[in-house]
Amino acid sequence: ELKVEQNPLFLSMQEGKNYTIYCNYSTTSDRLYWYRQDPGKSLESLFVLLSNGAVKQEGRLMASLDTKARLSTLHITAAVHDLSATYFCAVDIEDSNYQLIWGAGTKLIIKP
């Protein structure tokens, strides 16, 4: 069964702390995406990870991909309130007609 599992599904943390969101997937993949969604809004593409060992950073967010372990992480450094949102990972399945398999999302609340 094709699965993408995110954990945790809910995270409440204080500003200034570091934390990591994990995304495990069960099949080989061409690429992995991380998205951010504010309530009731569109999904903003944060990162697209294309190869084993890929690491991308944007501000306080850093994403990495280990295709052998079928694991991606989204690391938050010195969290700020503005990063409060729901974060989704999605995996592009090889030879799948460009379809995406999604994680359930991680709702992140950062308290000032």
Added chain:
Amino acid sequence: GAVVSQHPSRVICKSGTSVKIECRSLDFQATTMFWYRQFPKKSLMLMATSNEGSKATYEQGVEKDKFLINHASLTLSTLTVTSAHPEDSSFYICSASPVLTDTQYFGPGTRLTVL
């Protein structure tokens, strides 16, 4: 659990024709379903929010007469692209929220190509 399917996964049609895309929640009931369209740089634009038994709420700039949404049951929402044009070619994704939750479960997407 919490599986959402979309059908078809890929469709190619001629300009001027209409295309219907189905979004189904397979193992839960969804009072709310969302339709998104993927744009360059992979962001997903929210097109509309669909509530079972009522009219969909469209985001600003989305033509409701062009993108017809019907949410006839707690497990099915449809998006019909009417009089499709090449600029409507895109990847359309739905998501569904189980009753009394705000968790979204996404479908795998439908790739529409209009010739």
